[in-house]
Amino acid sequence: DTEVTQTPKHLVMGMTNKKSLKCEQHMGHRAMYWYKQKAKKPPELMFVYSYEKLSINESVPSRFSPECPNSSLLNLHLHALQPEDSALYLCASSQGLAGVESQYFGPGTRLTVL
Amino acid sequence: AQTVTQSQPEMSVQEAETVTLSCTYDTSESNYYLFWYKQPPSRQMILVIRQEAYKQQNATENRFSVNFQKAAKSFSLKISDSQLGDTAMYFCAFMKHGGRDDKIIFGKGTRLHILP
Numbered sequence: 748d749t750e751v752t753q754t755p756k757h758l759v760m761g762m763t764n765k766k767s768l769k770c771e772q773h774m775g776h777r778a779m780y781w782y783k784q785k786a787k788k789p790p791e792l793m794f795v796y797s798y799e800k801l802s803i804n805e806s807v808p809s810r811f812s813p814e815c816p817n818s819s820l821l822n823l824h825l826h827a828l829q830p831e832d833s834a835l836y837l838c839a840s841s842q843g844l845a846g847v848e849s850q851y852f853g854p855g856t857r858l859t860v861l
Numbered sequence: 862a863q864t865v866t867q868s869q870p871e872m873s874v875q876e877a878e879t880v881t882l883s884c885t886y887d888t889s890e891s892n893y894y895l896f897w898y899k900q901p902p903s904r905q906m907i908l909v910i911r912q913e914a915y916k917q918q919n920a921t922e923n924r925f926s927v928n929f930q931k932a933a934k935s936f937s938l939k940i941s942d943s944q945l946g947d948t949a950m951y952f953c954a955f956m957k958h959g960g961r962d963d964k965i966i967f968g969k970g971t972r973l974h975i976l977p
Contacts, residue, residue: 789952789967790906835904849896850956850965852906 750774751853753838759859760828768823768856770838779821780850781813782837790837796821828860863888865955867968874943875976881928882938882971884953894956895929895936896965901949909951912936940973948975 751772760766770779778797782790794813795802801813810832812824821838835857839850864887874880886895897909912920912929919927924941940947953968 784904787950787970787972789970792964795964837906839906849894849908849911851908852898854903854905857904 751838751840751851753836753853753856755856756854757857757859759861760825761861762828762830764828765824765826767825768836768838768858770821770823770853772819772840772851772853774840774851776840776842776851777818778841779815780839780841781811781821781823782839783832784835784837784855794823825858828858830860833858833860863890863955863957863966865953865966865968867951867953867971869971870969871972871974873974873976876943876945878943879939879941880943880973882940882951882953882973884936884938884968886934886936886953886955888934888955888957890957892957895927896954896956897925897927897936897938898952898954898967899947899949900952900970901946906952910938943975945975945977947973949973 754769758766780795781793783793784790793804793807796815810827814822814824835855837855838853841850866885868883893914895912899907899909910920910922910925910927912927919929926939928937950970950972952970954965956965
């Protein structure tokens with residue numbers, strides 16, 4: 748199984764809503780990532796969870812909150828988002844060891860904030 | 862800090878032609894990986910090809926091959942016998958070798974159109 752799965756595929760939410768994005772991989776990878784991608788732009792790294800440690804891109808606002816319940820799951824909790832947060836949210840995973848392999852991406856969740 | 866530059870924002874070629882996408886990068890590291898990712902309109906990122914910097918031999922994967930020039934810090938992608946399904950955004954990416962967090966740095970992308 749070389750898949751990274753993400754749910755939901757599409758999400759529409761209001762600025763007062765609380766929602767969560769889910770990412771799962773069963774490749775035994777030790778590192779997982781959340782990226783945000785606006786149209787026609789490259790992905791921007793938001794969070795890295797590797798070796799049970801969370802690394803945060805300092806530019807990411809606190810209304811985004813990652814959670815890693817176990818080594819194969821990575822959630823992204825959303826609260827009080829703004830319309831400019833509308834984007835494609837991509838999850839990825841990698842082996843996470845020195846001499847590493849490539850990152851494998853999920854299909855993404857298209858988020859629209861009204 | 863590492864940077865990745867793709868100088869061609871958009872390209873169009875006829876089906877069955879060969880096309881080359883350019884990528885240059887800047888780094889002081891000696892050990893690293895370079896990647897080409899494809900992102901079709903469906904938006905899922907797909908790994909096309911990977912090159913380890915310590916390998917002199919250029920990576921190939923079916924119709925996709927790279928021209929890796931380490932001294933010039935150049936990493937171009939050649940697509941032979943292009944197909945309509947190759948229409949996508951292509952991202953060149955860099956990753957340092959040996960880090961605990963495998964952060965990838967992406968170029969801005971080249972939008973490739975394969976015309977029938």
